[in-house]
Structures are given as structure tokens and as C-alpha cells.
Amino acid sequence: MYADPAILDTELLNPPRPAVRSMAPAPAPSRRTREQVSAALELLGSHVKPTRRVVRAGETLFRAGETFQALYVMNSGFFKMVNLSLDGREQVVGLKFRGDWLGLDGIANGRHTSDAVALDVGEVWAIPYDELLAACTRQPALMSIVHDAMSREISRGRDSMMSVCTLPADARVADFLYNWSRAMGECGKRTDQIKLLMTRAEIGSYLGLKLETVSRALSRLTRERVIDVVDSDRREIRISRLESLAEFIGRCIAPENATLQ
Amino acid sequence: MYADPAILDTELLNPPRPAVRSMAPAPAPSRRTREQVSAALELLGSHVKPTRRVVRAGETLFRAGETFQALYVMNSGFFKMVNLSLDGREQVVGLKFRGDWLGLDGIANGRHTSDAVALDVGEVWAIPYDELLAACTRQPALMSIVHDAMSREISRGRDSMMSVCTLPADARVADFLYNWSRAMGECGKRTDQIKLLMTRAEIGSYLGLKLETVSRALSRLTRERVIDVVDSDRREIRISRLESLAEFIGRCIAPENATLQ
């Protein structure tokens, strides 16, 4: 994404690649469709009997430290995953949408390692882990679904890492909006107007920024007509064209090329 | 880790927790023993027939964009995972040690999303994914191993995120050394003297820092007698006491408390 053919493959950290490689098909953006998610949920519902649970905004599904015994699949709603280190540092380390699984990090540990906090009303399906394992051996398709979910979480984590480590503040916020909008698309919701369910502080936490920096970035995006803050409480954002967000990011990375050429 | 009872649970991003919660058992640090890893490898070897492959330093096991068809389990050696975005940003997004799995992010995609580059000679076991799936249905214990590996990768990714987003540069480098040393322990190697197999630039990339910043951090750690650069090519690091690294991190977070009290 945000392709800019000007700069490509610095070969800084990697052995030189074969020339063809730049021509290789773009790493597929791991897009899921609403239908795929629904199909997965359906399969799941028919092979295990998940306990449906409705959560309201602010409720906590589980907390770090609690013993792990069930996974949760989101049927609707939004969650943030919050990590707290022993020395008191706290961070939003992930955001979850429909079709995502919660609690995967607990499998290896026997304990959850973060808190799952609902950002809105939603429904999750609780699946005791041992039951899931049993069902997976009977139903290989189910196993694939679980693996896919875990794999996707790994990829997303890396993308976040990339964003945080290689993008300046403004671009990071733009990237955040871009991804949120895409996620809405995957849930079958509108992508051109999104409701941020977090405070600036929470967004900042997720992006490794302070709340003032997030606010300034949003102001700049508004000033440059990339977004509109449709208001009431400043959390409703209109995105005219999704590509303009990508372009904005490109401008942040390769500045002053606006005048160039 | 790096517990400092002074600051605890800011409740900034979270609903207030029940008071007992601070007393809950510390989130288990997901420690693996050398024996656990060996047992897993053994089970794996006896239920699928992995193709053993020896890689030499600098070799690439797979590249982003290649079609995914096999997973790789490390029996020895070290790998870095490198992501390259289309606009030319490049980053080391993960480090892998014995017992770790490579390529998990490809499952959901059908393509690998990063390059796996060996930092040293090592042996990996290649396991075609479809064979693994088949074996998992026959052998539930195998499935658990795979899930554990994925789960651990998810947790580790979040830990990295925490480190990058909430620690200042010096502490990040210290944390990096701490984790590397722990990882060596899990491989059954010495933890008090470690050989960094990366340049400062690579370490910086992994930590979201520039190479000069990494260098300065290492200098400071040396000056404060937390580490020794045992030299030749500056990559061999002696760590007298692992706890002093944790203490150093604590000092970075809560400065000037040295004089306080």
C-alpha cells in the first residue's frame, strides 16, 4: 500500500534480492470479506456450541492474569486489548472486530496476558478451549479457521509494528484511520464515515503517541481536507476518498516531492 | 517485570479493577524450557517427516510474496523476520530462536508476508502445511504444539509493541538484551554472555531506533557497568547480573528516584 515507486528496496537490512522480485505480486493484503467471516461463524456454530454473551461498552471480557480456559469469537462489536506491565506501563496493544478471536495469547500461557475491554455493545461467542480442540480433530475445516485467525493476528501485529516504527506521527494516525475503515468494510459497515470509539488518549496509546499529538494529526488531516470531523463529540470521521489517506501517508514519508517534478 | 511498586495501575485506559487484582499472580512470563522445546521437536519428528535443511548465515529461507506451502520449525540457529512495505520502508519485525516456527503469518494469506533471513548457521525442519494439518487431526498433541507456537508469537509481538511504544531508547535496548539473554536460556545457552548477531542498524530497526541511538544506549549501559562489550567486533556482550538490566530499565522509567527517599 501507499506505493511510491521512487524509493524501493533499500537493501539495507537484506541481502540483495533477485531483480524479478520487485515484480512479484504485491503481498496480498489479507483481505477478508463479510461473507467469509459469516461462513466461518456459521461453521463454528454448527460444530461447537458456543455460549453467546452480550457485552456492553466498557465491560471487560477477561483480564490479564486470569486463567485461560476459553476463546471468544466476536460476532459483533469492538474490543480493545490492553496490556499492563508490572512496572505500571499500560498500552492498548490491539483492536478487535467482527470475526476476530479474543484470548489467543492465553493458549501458550495458561493465562490471559491482556485485558479485553468492549468499546461498544457486541456479542461474543465463548468456546471452551478443550472443546474447540476436540471439535478441531473431528472437523479439519474448523482447525483451519482457528489457524487462520491466529495467523491473521500475527500478521496484523507485524503491520502495527511497522507502522509504529517507521511512520511519523501524522502518517501513523492516517494509517490508523485507513485500517479502521478497511476493518469496517470487512464487517460490512460503511467505510466512508467511521465512528472512533476511543478517546485521543487511547488512540495515542495504540499508536505510541500522546493524545495531543493525535489531536494535532487529526487537525492537520482536516486542514488538508483528507478527513472531516463530522462532530458532536469529535469521534465521527468522514473520509471522502480512502486513497487520499494513502496519499497523505506518502507525502509524510517522501516530503517536498509535492513540488518536485 | 521491572516491578516498581511506586507506580501501579494508572487506570488511565481501563475501568477500575477490583482491588484484589493487583494481588493476582504475575502474568506468567511464558517461559519455555529447553526440555519442553526438545520434547515438542521430538513429537514433531515422529509424527510428520520434516525435511531437514541447514541454512548458513545470510541465507534466506523464504521471502515475502512467495506462495506459502510449508512451515519451518527451528532446531538451531537464529533468524530475523524482515518486512518490506510497498513504499520502501523496511523493518526487522521479529527474531526467532530454537523451537520457534517460521512462516505462521503465511497461513491466512496463502503468501509469506516477510522474509526469513538466517543470522547464523542453523537447522530448520520444513513441514508442508497440508501434511501438518493431516497429522494434527491424527495427533491432537501435535495440534497443541502448533497452537502454542502461534500463541507465543502473538504474545511476543505484543511485548515488542509495549517495549517500542512505552520505553525510551535506552530502556528499549536494555529490554532487548534482557529478552535475548532469556531466549538464550531457553535454548540452553549461556545467558551471561551473548553474541549479538546483528549490526546496530538491524537492532535499531527492530527497536524502532537509529543505529547511532543504539550505539549510544550500549555505551551508556557500559558506562553504568550494566554490561561489558567484550569486544573484537563489539557484538559480544557480557551481562554480569540480569537483574541489573531490569534495574536500569526501571531507572529510565522513573528517573531521579535514585536520589529520592
Added chain:
DNA sequence: CGGGCGTTTGAATCAAATCAATTGGAGTGG
């Protein structure tokens, strides 16, 4: 011996954090 690369270190610069003040709702209670 000379060139290249990784590293260290200093000085200048810059992006983001910090500090601080103001606004504007939402909710409360008189």
C-alpha cells in the same frame, strides 16, 4: 597499504512530548 564497513562520538536540528491555557459538551443539583 588502502578501501570499505561497522561503530563510536560530538554538534546541530527537529519531531514529538510536555506544560499550560481554553473551549465546549454532558451531567448534576440547586
Added chain:
DNA sequence: CCACTCCAATTGATTTGATTCAAACGCCCG
């Protein structure tokens, strides 16, 4: 209804931690 507080957000001024730019060193290798 208005005065009140509380909290999220915005914006400006200032500071600071990390980057950038630059120079120099040591080491390996042809």
C-alpha cells in the same frame, strides 16, 4: 433554567529525546 463541575479535545509555547549530519576510529580483506 442556570450555575456548576468534569472530562475530552484543541491549540500554543516550550522543552527534550532522538535523529541527522559529520568526523574519526578500528578492523577485516584484497
